[in-house]
Amino acid sequence: MRGVPHVGQVPGDAAGRQYVVVRHGEGLALWLLPRDEGRASDAQQAARERNARREVEEALARTEQTVSALREAEERYRLATRATHDVLWDWHFGTDRVRWDPGTGDAFGHATAVLDHQLGWWGARVHDDDRFRVVDKLVDFVASTGDVWKDEYRFQRADGSWAHVLDRGVLARDDEGRPVRMIGSMMDVTERTRELASMVEEARFRERFIGILGHDLRNPLNAIVLSARAQKRRGPLECTPEQHRQHAQRIESSATRMGNMIADLLDLTRARLAGGIPLRKGPMDLGVVCQQVVDELSAAYPERAIAVDVDGKAEGEWDAERLAQVLSNLVGNALEHGTPEAPVFLRCWAKGDHQVLEVQNPGTPIPEELRERLFDPFRQGEGEREQSRRNAGLGLGLFIVKEIVQAHGGIVEVASSEKDGTTFTVKLPRPPRPKVKAKASRGRTRTA
Template sequence: MTTVAEFIEKNRERLIERYTEEVGRLDAARGLSPYERTDTFPEYLSTLAAISRQGHRGDTTKTARRLEETHIGQRVRLGFNQEEVTSEYVLMGRLISGLWEDLPLEQQPSQEDTRLLFEELKGAMDQVVVTFSGYSQEDRQREKRFLLRLNALASEVMGEDEHSIPLEERLGALVEVVQEAMRADGAALLLLGSGGRTLIPATYTGRWRALTETETELVPVDAPSFVASLAASEEPLELPDAASAGPAVAEGVRQSGLHSLLGLRLWPHGKLLGVFYLGIAELRPFEPQAKRYLETLVDYLSGIIQKALLLQQLRQTNERLRKSETLHRLATEAISDAIWEWNIQTGTITWSGVVEKLFGYTREQLGGPFSSWSDKIHPEDRERVVHGFHEALARGELRWRDEYRFLLRDGGYAHVTDHGLVEQDASGRPVRMVGAMQDITARKAASEALRASEDRLRMAVRATELGTWDFNPVTGILRWDDRCKALFELPLESEVTYDGFMAALHPEDRERARTAVEWALQPASGGEYDIEFRPLGRMGQGARWVRSIGRAYFEGGRAVRFIGTAQDISERKHQQQEAQKRAEFAEQLIGIVSHDLRNPLNAITLSVAALLRQEDLGERQAKGLARISAATERATRMIRDLLDFTRARLGGGIPLERRPLDFHSHCRQVVEEVRLAHPDREVEVVGRGEGAGEWDGDRLAQVITNLVNNALAYSPSGTPVRMETLGEDGTVMLSVHNAGRPIPPELLPRLFEPMTRGRLGGDAASRSIGLGLFIVANIVHAHRGTIEVRSEEAAGTTFTVRLPRHAS
């Protein structure tokens, strides 16, 4: 497979000739000498070849940037426009890629090689845009970010429901977004009045916020003022110093301490909507890109305001229409579902089309005489419902309501609620009745299910010996069931109060319990309550522990009910305490034994080293001493792991000594040491990005050594292990990948727990006691970092560590 560099170098003269020829066809290149047309292209070809060979490393990128800046600057001086200079880099890509586009795939450069070429050309074109427009990628991203914020506020303003926020209540938030985007200290929005001759102050933000109530004077669009000038101008206008502008600027604006102003009109669809202007504290001109940025934001703001105004007018029109239509009003009040109308004078009923969906009848089948409805009422309900219906009319009532079973087309029955409103004529005589029938079958079933569920819950509570309590924060009334009182050894007939509950707690637990209750009653807590405490009842007989779980419910930001359960957890608590004592004793014993074993092991190590230096050793003796040395080293590693385990579990965490170091260089050095122990295995190391930071180098070496040794031990001997380091903003990343069988899924959740090992595999002599990954995780966490693992059959196993560059 041929590289891009090889194609460039073999065809260098041809590429220069073709480039010079095609650039000469541009209008701006007419009259230029061949040298001026070629410019820096030959040197740029060499740089592209270097990038193909070594990527964006070293001086290559700097050289490319320098050549691009030189070329673009020269083109600007010769009168080229942005499109012409950009087309030159498009031409470069087309000429170079044309060298292999007709060749078989195996003779073409790799995808990675081609990607590097086009990434470089795209970066050059981005630089062209920045040079000509002064509008960088960062500027465009910032613009997108604030347009998204405006769009989010627009969604609130123009919501489809009746509870959407009115425009006048959101104008301040919209203007604040534009002010923040422009990094201004104040902003103002004035909208055109209904007569089209005056501008009305709508909102002020920032330092001008206080002007909302004081600067309410209307501004004529033809007045000699800065605001009127904005309304008449097609381009953004600047005012160098508002403080010295006199009557051209409102008095409050002049006295605000803001000086330089920039503004423009809101002009959606060629019609004046209003004006917007902002101010900054210092005296300075505004950059061209700032004006373009403001034009984009205000154009978007204009669209939001215009759409919101149109929507507001539409809602007002709909509201007037709703109030003017009696049928619509009556149907809405009757909870619209299947709408019906009974003409009392003719005795006929008509239905809305929903009846077919709800009950299976067409409008014609269910419509007609009164009996077409009454005959379909369940026989057990019919007499009661029909009698109540006529009684309501006879008494002159204007509203009727009932609940009954109604026959479906398929022969079954639906539970319905039916209610109607009576319309009377001028003399008070009923002339028609409009109503709605709603299918509540599912609601009835849910209600029955809820009742059954509550019965089961009460039985479950009794079976689990849970006590229940109910507290009303508004009235202060607290109720306990019998089991709850028994937990506190109170008589069943005793009254319980909140203060009495607190007094019945162990003195050491009262403040903690009071804080937990007060927090649960705050809306910010979500109402959650979960605490363990000791009642006073059996202080002399061994502490009893109770766990109480509850939830608070809120209305209007105020807690109105607080309910929960209480359970005796004394036995479980005592078992946990005993287990904790046993675990701490075992870990202390491990620490003591591990520490005391280091001295004899050190003596063995020194003695073996002294014996190995003797010149008269036989081969058999040397092998025996080597085995002793290897066994001693394994024992030392185990002791070191045990000591780290003890520090992590009992000593408050593994201690660190941070020092400045280069992450990439340190990782490569540690891997070189691992390679010496595995000369037959391939370990790839790739590093990218900035590597400077502060870490504990020795502890970091433990992490790398453990992860790489694990990868070598649990992967097939013929496969490589890959380690990648990456410098990111504020963090560095280390990943170690190996092929082979994946880690069993049931082991993954506890892989970093102590005494845990993966599947069997690797050199038996190199196996540890199962503390390696536990210690690795504790070292990473001590650096305030994270570690995670992914293991799949196809993708292999990858451990990923992320560390902050500096201590938090």
């Protein structure tokens, strides 16, 4: 028995035989000792007990070190996921279940208690417009020989909103190349996506702005210069009165067009850089403004019919000049793009605590994909509508309309169909306002 590592000794049996527990391979064994070996001295017994205690203490220390290392690793993992805002996931192919990191609640609001570990729970929260693309690419990846997958898509938060996410995963395969497990992380990149889109839009804006300065404003300026040169070259004695009139008219119309462009650019700059278009509010009658705008446009379009209907009181505190700009733009667009033989309708009425303005024209409806961007700056129809002799502007009209209406705390909407044509509706807040002396034709329809 010498040289055999002892673990402990057990009491003898009735026959006086002694046993000892020893290590044997990976386990323990019970050995029968000769009678003389079973009798240990007190010193030997104490030494064995000390050795046993030391082994137990060392085992406990190793266990404590292991537990401490696991705690540190878990803390690093938790801090890393918080720092990167990543959500970790673990997909087991054998069960087709996904284990989600508890950080899913912090990142997207989904409580751990309601997380469904079936893969379908994730798929149902991928945006409809992204789902087939993302799932098809994931299926193709798993069937391939690759080991790293990455995609971007929109993922639904618990509150119903959508986050842009960057999802990445590493695929583990068995010895035969079959997928067994995939571990990955989902990062919320909504802010980055928004900033990137803003940068792209800003670059386009600068490019368009430079184009305006280099082209759109140069055209009327060239017309002014050429007319002035022709007048100067011929002299007052060589030009007929009609030629004088033509040169003067061309200079005036070109200067007016430049003035309108510059005014639009100033409004655009105010809207983008100064926090919105400034207003000068005061007591006014919106019915009077409607009639003034119709009179001006009727003179510019004598061949067109404009029907104006002001129902009830239209008094309030708004910016009369800016709202005239809104109506002139909307009615002018209706005249440009509506059916030439059909009248354009301008209606004004009170509804609850709002004043409603409506401009409607029959004609070809605006395509839905264009309606979504109709109020963006520099939109001129993109081939759907031709620019006319009057509407050779910058594509800022409807953008400025929206900014003016929003500056008043109102909203502007557009509806368009084959049956009803196109209708722009403006709703302005209308709390009780001081009465004004100006009067307008109310309760009847007038065709200009």
